[in-house]
Amino acid sequence: MVLRVTAVRKGFGTRQVLRGVSFEARAGQLVGIVGENGAGKTTLLRILSGDLRPDAGHVDLAGARGYCPQYPVLDEELTMRQHLRLFQVAYRLPDPGLALRLIEALSATGYLDAPVKVLSGGTRQKLNLTLALMHDPDVVLLDEPYQGFDWETYLRFWDLAQELKGRGRTVVVVSHLAHDTARLDALHHLRDGRLEPPPAAGTS
C-alpha cells in the first residue's frame, strides 16, 4: 500500500473538522475525495502533504509526494520559466525536461517567459500543477486541480491523470464536485468529518 491514512483527526479551536478519517490507496490508483465547501478536504490534503500535523491518527506514505495546493503559491514577479528553474533546483533535477513536457501538454508553452502577474487564473493553475508534478512523485495530491481550466484543458488534465496512473503513480484528487466519477478507481465522500463509504473490512 502506497498511502495508508488511519483515524486522522484534526480540529481548529473547538471545531472538529476531521473526526477519524481512514482510507488507503495503492500504486496506480486514482482516488477522488469530494465534499461540500468547508467539509475539510483541504485540511485532509494538507495533512497528507505533511504541511499540517493531525491531532491524532497516522499517515503512512511511501515515496515522494507532489502537492498541488488549492491556491497557487507563486511569485508575481517571476516568469513561468524562472519558477521551473527554482523548483528544478529545489527538487535537484538534472534538467527541466518533464516540466517542459507538462507545460506543453497543458498548452502553456507560449507563456513560459511571461511573469506570473500577467497570467490568467487558468494559466497560473497550469503552472501550479506542473510544479507539483515535475519531479514525477509517487503520490500526487491535487486540491481542486482543474479550477479555472477550459474544457480542452480539463480533458487534458484527465489524460495526464490517466498517464500517471498507468505509470503506477497514486493520484488523490480533491473536489467539491463529484463529476467524472467514472474516471476514478475509488470515490470517497467527506461528510461530518468522516469518509463515506468507509473502507471495507479486510481490504488491503
Ligand SMILES: Nc1ncnc2c1ncn2[C@@H]1O[C@H](COP(=O)(O)OP(=O)(O)OP(=O)(O)O)[C@@H](O)[C@H]1O
Ligand atoms: N488554519 C485554520 N484555522 C482555523 N480554521 C480552519 C483552518 N483551516 C481550515 N479551517 C476550517 O476548517 C474547515 C474545513 O476547511 P477546509 O478548507 O479543509 O474545507 P474544504 O472542504 O477544503 O472547503 P472548500 O471546498 O470550500 O475549499 C472550515 O470550517 C475552515 O474554516
